[in-house]
Amino acid sequence: MPQVTLTVNGKSETVDVEGRTLLVELLREKLGLTGTHVGCDTSQCGACVVHVNGMSVKSCTMLALQTEGAAVTTIEGLAKPDGTLHPMQEMFREHHALQCGFCTPGMVMSAVDLVQSHPEGLTEQQIRHGLEGNLCRCTGYHNIVKAIAAAWPLMHGKAMPEAAE
Amino acid sequence: MYDFTYLKPSTLPEAVSLLSSDTEAKALAGGMTFIPVLKQRLARPTKLVDLAGLGLSGISVAGGKVRIAAMTTHMTVADSPDVQKAIPALAKLAGGIGDKEVRHRGTIGGSLANNDPSACYPSAVLALGATILTNKRIIAADDYFQGMFATALEPDELITAVEFPVPEKAAYMKFPNPASRYAIVGVFVAKFPTGARVAVTGAGQSGVFRHAAMEEALGKSFSPEAVGNVPTDAENLNSDIHASAEYRAHLIGVMARRAVAAAG
Numbered sequence: 568m569p570q571v572t573l574t575v576n577g578k579s580e581t582v583d584v585e586g587r588t589l590l591v592e593l594l595r596e597k598l599g600l601t602g603t604h605v606g607c608d609t610s611q612c613g614a615c616v617v618h619v620n621g622m623s624v625k626s627c628t629m630l631a632l633q634t635e636g637a638a639v640t641t642i643e644g645l646a647k648p649d650g651t652l653h654p655m656q657e658m659f660r661e662h663h664a665l666q667c668g669f670c671t672p673g674m675v676m677s678a679v680d681l682v683q684s685h686p687e688g689l690t691e692q693q694i695r696h697g698l699e700g701n702l703c704r705c706t707g708y709h710n711i712v713k714a715i716a717a718a719w720p721l722m723h724g725k726a727m728p729e730a731a732e
Numbered sequence: 733m734y735d736f737t738y739l740k741p742s743t744l745p746e747a748v749s750l751l752s753s754d755t756e757a758k759a760l761a762g763g764m765t766f767i768p769v770l771k772q773r774l775a776r777p778t779k780l781v782d783l784a785g786l787g788l789s790g791i792s793v794a795g796g797k798v799r800i801a802a803m804t805t806h807m808t809v810a811d812s813p814d815v816q817k818a819i820p821a822l823a824k825l826a827g828g829i830g831d832k833e834v835r836h837r838g839t840i841g842g843s844l845a846n847n848d849p850s851a852c853y854p855s856a857v858l859a860l861g862a863t864i865l866t867n868k869r870i871i872a873a874d875d876y877f878q879g880m881f882a883t884a885l886e887p888d889e890l891i892t893a894v895e896f897p898v899p900e901k902a903a904y905m906k907f908p909n910p911a912s913r914y915a916i917v918g919v920f921v922a923k924f925p926t927g928a929r930v931a932v933t934g935a936g937q938s939g940v941f942r943h944a945a946m947e948e949a950l951g952k953s954f955s956p957e958a959v960g961n962v963p964t965d966a967e968n969l970n971s972d973i974h975a976s977a978e979y980r981a982h983l984i985g986v987m988a989r990r991a992v993a994a995a996g
Contacts, residue, residue, distance in 0.1 A: 586735055587770070630767070
């Protein structure tokens with residue numbers, strides 16, 4: 568059986584997988600990291616979003632073997648070991664950006680990538696465009712957008728530039 | 733998904749040899765279409781040959797041409813200052829494909845090899861008169877697209893890069909499916925010193941096609957008024973749950989007019 572060696576949330580893992588094993592199956596079934604969800608399983612809903620080498624991807628549409636040597640971060644890897652939440656998680660809580668919570672891990676991972684990749688700032692429109700790949704069926708996005716805008720200054724350690732508004 | 737043997741060669745000749753030695757082997761680019769196809773058991777390859785290790789990624793601009801290597805992701809094209817400067821319409825098109833997670837993985841070569849009739853890239857390639865470079869030859873856009881999911885590529889032929897000539901003006905407008913972001917209708921217009929080219933995706937029963945009547949109208953006057961009233965015959969257009977052929981015919985006019993206006 569093929570093996571894949573990758574880093575998950577900072578820890579090196581070597582796992583037996585099949586050719587057809589998906590990244591999300593590796594995470595949930597082999598490593599027990601069930602924070603990453605499977606919603607639609609057709610790469611539309613975004614509940615399965617994780618970071619591979621810092622970029623948000625849909626883990627239901629990537630083969631485990633494609634992550635050989637990669638660094639994967641899941642929702643479990645965001646908070647500090649002492650339990651201090653990542654600023655994005657904190658702002659999701661602060662702004663009530665979730666109800667049932669099913670889409671939340673994917674939303675948060677997608678949002679973290681969005682904020683990290685826009686050091687120049689983010690407009691509300693850019694945030695909404697950046698969430699195209701994440702579906703929520705409860706809150707209707709408004710509070711999610713607010714939470715992401717609120718997390719930007721915390722993640723970049725400065726006020727959101729005026730030009731981006 | 734049926735199981736397969738996953739292979740990741742590190743050279744192009746090695747990848748070609750793996751594909752030519754087994755007719756049931758398939759190439760894997762970004763996988764944004766192919767992995768869902770495998771999950772639905774619509775294909776059952778013996779081997780998957782991942783092209784990610786071949787070094788086929790990167791963008792260069794020289795001699796009035798933008799060259800994009802086959803495994804370059806949509807996000808890289810969208811974010812490229814070189815593409816944004818040379819052919820802004822192409823960067824904008826890439827930035828509107830799927831969603832950002834799909835753009836992080838999906839590639840230009842994969843999109844063109846698949847030739848989905850609703851994909852965005854084929855319209856840019858056809859309207860800009862781009863050239864497809866493969867491990868065997870150079871294929872003109874007008875010869876490349878051969879119908880829905882059909883291309884001039886041979887089974888062991890791999891796209892290595894695409895070369896786009898820089899137009900005077902160009903723009904792409906799409907009416908997206910709100911769930912998938914695929915084009916219900918997408919129109920790419922381009923103006924060259926030799927004339928205008930118009931390509932339509934999402935609408936045709938045989939995939940992307942050039943719109944001769946619109947090209948003629950824009951050749952006389954490159955203006956929204958010139959193109960908006962050029963009729964499109966609905967006979968060879970798609971009808972599905974998203975839009976009827978007649979509605980698509982109407983949308984082609986609307987998208988073309990908006991594209992010409994956006995091109996300036």
